[in-house]
Amino acid sequence: MARPVIATKLFVPTSRRGLVTRPRLSELLRRGAESRLTLVSAPAGFGKTTLLAAWLGDGGDRCVAWVSLDPADSEPASFWTYVVTALHAAVPGVGSGAPALLASSPLHTELVLTMVVNELAAVPGEVWLVLDDYHLVDNRDVDGGMAFLLEHLPRHVHVVISTRADPDLPLARWRGCGELVEIRAADLRFTSDETAEYLNEAAGLGLDAVDVGALGERTEGWIAALQLAALSLRGRVDVGGFVARFAGNDRYIVDYLAEEVLSQQSDAVREFLLHSAVLDRITGPLCDAVTGGGDGSDMLVALERANLFLVPLDDRRQWYRYHHLFADVLRARLLSEQPEQVPVLHQRASRWYELHDLAEDAVRHALIARDVDRAVHLMELAVPTVRRNRQDGLLIDWLKALPDDAVRRSPLLSVVAGWRLMVSGELDAAEPWFDGAERAVAGVSDGLSAESEELRTLLATIAIHRAGLAQARGDVPGTTQQARIALDLAGPDDHLARGGAAGFLGLAAWAAGDVSGALPMFTHAVASLHAAGNLVDELSSTVVLADMWLAAGRPSKARQLYRRGLAAAQGDPVPQGTADLHVGLSELDREAGDLRSAKEHLETAAALGEHASTPHLRYRWFVAMGRVAATEGDLDRGFDLLDRAEQLYLRGVLPEVRPVAAMKARVRIAQGELADVTGWARDRGVFATDDVAHLREFDHLTMVRLLIARHRTNQDTGAMDEAVGLLDRLLDAAGTSGRAGSRVEIRMLQALAHDAQGHRPRAHEALDRVFSEAPEPEAYARLFLDEGAPMTALLRDAEQHDVGGDHARRLLSLGASFDAVAPAAGQAGPLTEREIQVLRLLAGELSGPQIARDLYVSHNTLRTHTKHIFTKLEVTTRRAAVRSARDRGLL
Known part of the structure; x- marks a missing residue:
């Protein structure tokens, strides 16, 4: 199941009426079509989002993918999920195969981006990807992925990044080669004409030239300060006196103006603003739950009409957010004036999100409220879904946010903590957590007897994890022992636990080489997964069972399993694991000598997309395709594909x-x-x-x-x-x-x-x-x-x-x-298509490592290609190879 996406983060913000027209900035943005990146970088309140929304909404024929980022998107899986979803919404077909791969652990970012780049390359028109509030994303892996994406984008795809701080990207290099358009604070500041247009036409204040000039000079064109000043000036008699007193640095200006704005609001509006400011995104019913009122939707409409820094997030005016700067001021004011209310408000928000099945937000607000017991309870409820959605990063963040003693008090979270360490390779560190979970289970007394199904299932899960630990250590007897314990603990209808235990017994026997013993146990495991209705795991386990039958010398049984799996996988959407079945059939067909059918199965698997393949089996497509290439005589390409498979292999x-x-x-x-x-x-x-x-x-x-x-x-x-x-x-x-x-x-x-x-x-x-x-x-x-x-x-x-x-x-x-034999030593033969591709790059200015990156191969593989080229052209240097190739008409 794909991770949920908040649709409102993908809407281009609605452009307000009466905005100041800024053709000089529109021209800068238009120049972005000639570069790989447009960077809009300035402090808070300089109108970055407003500028982009207005430009994109001016009627131009642009294909736009918009993402409004927030701190939760610092997790790479979340960040790239939103980027790919936005691109897919803008350009149907792009990124359709990415969700399953994005749910894998560890996340292979470059593989996802390579697929997206290749799909974007086939799109005929201009595509714009806009990432708003990029500064809220704080993760080097995300920056690394962005650099990779920008380096490989086709020329008709452009990226716009809006941020308060320059991102950790190779900006200097792109600037030097003319691949960067920059719009900074100096560009975004209102000119004197723009200041006058805003204050007198957009805000309707009718100020004289002296007051306009003074405000423009004091604010230095800072749009947020001007906006706050305009609100404070409404209905004020002593305009000149207000303008004269308007002074100070940015922080004091914001504090002063916020006080002026808030002081002019009614008590009800002011209270609503302060209390609802604890929310990142707001809607009427949520506001009612947090503030205790009943008019949240009407209040939001009124706030928007009053231009009180409310940004609509959808076309129906149901979801909003406050201007970030305004929200910061409101939260600071709330903490100063009503500190005792802050945890109460967050607890109310947590309860609303829980009732609406938004576990991530419910947990976050419980943690902010420092309500540890509630946070633990919510996490325990969410763990099965979060694990099923493969939101591993979210689980890790939750555990980090809790004190160790709170995790240890929860048997379920202790098991999750041990599992997290186990999958990261810290096997010795994982074991004490499982020990602690067992002790915690033994001490449970809140109406749960030691014989309850809930506790028995948890104990069975612990035993299965211990079997996994033993398997990872190569301890076959230990794997067998723990799997049998899990099997004894699992109830007759606990098909998942029984299937897991039987599966480890089968894997242990297989690891020991006992295929005769492995087959019946793993057959039982697959049957248990079928009984549990877990189709995805059933399909991936079918591939493993087919491998066992191949080891037993019975390819016909493997073929039967694959076909039965494909029959079960019929449906829309195509379930994960379907592509792996086609890959298995391809390997059988290639071995039997039916190369045409083998290639057809691989083409079908590729057409189904990444989402139809299980992450830990995905490398096998490249294995199968590599062996097909070798069979066709292209051993170099076969080696490259196997090299890619090795990179994708997940131990x-x-x-x-x-x-x-x-x-x-x-x-x-x-x-x-x-x-x-x-x-x-x-x-x-x-x-x-x-x-x-x-x-x-x-x-x-x-x-x-x-x-x-x-x-x-x-x-x-x-x-x-x-x-x-x-x-x-x-x-x-x-x-x-x-x-x-x-x-x-x-x-x-x-x-x-x-x-x-x-x-x-x-x-x-x-x-x-x-x-x-x-x-x-x-x-x-x-x-x-x-x-x-x-x-x-x-x-x-x-x-x-x-x-x-x-x-x-x-x-x-x-x-x-057909001939699958490569030229023998001393019989060089003609250059292969791959070698011609390498030769063309050798004729350019790229270094060896750069060529390897362009070809998505290792540097060692590139050296092998180069060695073969030199042998076939009878040369010993790169320059001589290029010269010889030109003489022969190869370039």
């Missing part, structure tokens, strides 16, 4: 049975980059003499490929002996745990190893056993064909000697339809 409770780094190493082996793969093995600590374990199996099978490649290159007999010995140990381990899928790959590599040693009969024997022992040998194709020319030669020989029945013939027939 969690799922066993890492196919490390992406090892997949990248296999691509490097196919490219002949054996030195790079040797470095990977050294850094990873992978050796042929290792003891075998399931979680190292993929690494070890990659090491075998490296040893075979070394032998083929350097006739390293010792390497082959190590490879054969490692394969024997891996085969024994896989044979006792139901991992028939692993045995297929191990037998295949045994055949290659024996063939590399010149033992063709033993290679035939291993190949024959692959096909005879595999439960579904027809489901495997790319596993063999991706080994390239050596495997093709072995299959041809096997066919001639009638080894493996029809399987060798089938694989050869599939292999003839």
Whole structure:
């Protein structure tokens, strides 16, 4: 479920009638169409928002996305949710896939922004994104994301930032290259003509030139002070005396004028202003609840007509806010005159927000009122929804706002505190919180017996978290123990707890390599999630269960699960996890040799958008697409996509049975980059003499490929002996745990190893056993064909000697339809499309790191591309490569 968005923050403020026209500033804003950023930066009360609202409302044909920011948007997920929602409202289609990714933890800002930038690039017309009150957002990560967005925006998209303080962005650099338009306090101050127009025409005061000049000089064109002065002057007889006494710095001017304005209001209006000022956004019923009155809506209409610094937030005049400066003055006055009322008013606001299911605001006002017990109660009520919406940052902020002893008194919040530490990697620090929660549960006596379902569920949740701790530590027995405790505690109808416990039992067995034991437990977990009606978790768990069936050598069962999941996922909107099912089917189709269908599933997954994918599985789309690219012969692009997958991978409770780094190493082996793969093995600590374990199996099978490649290159007999010995140990381990899928790959590599040693009969024997022992040998194709020319030669020989029945013939027939083998060492071949793209950037002025950022690849990947380009062009320097490419007509 996406995080709720306050719609009124996305409205362009309504432009008032009678505003002073300011064509000189409109011209500055128009120049923003020629730059990446327009910065409107000035202190409070200089009319920044009014200027932008008037300019955008002048009838020009502009596509505008507006966001009114507040301090709550300092959390990156909240900030970018509003930005993307505003863009989507202005330009339908842009950002439609972002909500699910924005709900993920940790938040991958650059991935969200990359998607948005790419979608904006396809928009035909001008787009303006306006961020009002940016100074209220205080977060370096937000500033970093804004810098990334501004650096990559297409030329027809422009950003306007309104702020009281310059943001932490590379303004100097953009200013130097003409990419920044600035409107500052000196620009915003009223000129003498504008001052006269405002005071005499907009405000209708009829002042003479001397008084206008004096007020303009004393205020230095500060619009808020002029506005306050105009209000104070209404009905005043001694205009000249007032103007003469008007002096002081900004703070004193505001205090003086606020007193003048407030003193001219009736007691009822003044009381309403002071009491309602505790609210950030105001509407009639909320004001009634806070002030204790019954005329809030009528009062707001009257205040707006009287120009008492009230800003409408919607078209229907239901929601408003006070001018920030005026609100600050009112709050200071309230605290000075009625300090005892401040907590009472915030408590009333908290109760109203609670009744209207606005938990975040209810908690915030309870915290401001220092009503800790109420805040804890509200948090406990909100935790399930907040966790379901993945508002992790909000939970963390709440816990930080509470004293530790208040958190410890709440079993539920103690569990949340422990969970927060656990997911941040502070495993040892998390455990005491779970201990404390259990002790708190034992001491609960307010009508809740130790046997109550509520407490049993909480204890089961604690046990599930402890299972997660053990799983993260690689403690398989501990994971199993805690999962069984959770299963014992869960009631018969507590499907979520039972599903979680069964899931961890299945994951523990899988991590240990016991697929035969993992399958029934995880099947039970998926069934429990189905019974609980939790479709999203059911779909993501289906992907994991399908992986287990693949490990068991039963791709047909995995395919059946994926199709059943897609049938359950039918609906509008498309549930999260649907795209992951298509990715799974793509991997099955690619392995079976149906490349067309594999690509179609990936295209469907991409079209569904990010919201249709589970955050911790999202990296698998890039894995699948990378393997498709490698199958098509573009190993460089395949490596880039795997590199992107590695960046997106989120380490969690799922066993890492196919490390992406090892997949990248296999691509490097196919490219002949054996030195790079040797470095990977050294850094990873992978050796042929290792003891075998399931979680190292993929690494070890990659090491075998490296040893075979070394032998083929350097006739390293010792390497082959190590490879054969490692394969024997891996085969024994896989044979006792139901991992028939692993045995297929191990037998295949045994055949290659024996063939590399010149033992063709033993290679035939291993190949024959692959096909005879595999439960579904027809489901495997790319596993063999991706080994390239050596495997093709072995299959041809096997066919001639009638080894493996029809399987060798089938694989050869599939292999003839497309070539997935990269050029061998010494046979450079033509430049790939990706290498041409790199070459064009090399011909420019960008540095290596800058080119890598433009291509969204690591610097190491860029160096690999450059190395291949140099080899193919037979040069050794960047300048020589560019010159050679031009001579060949490549640039």
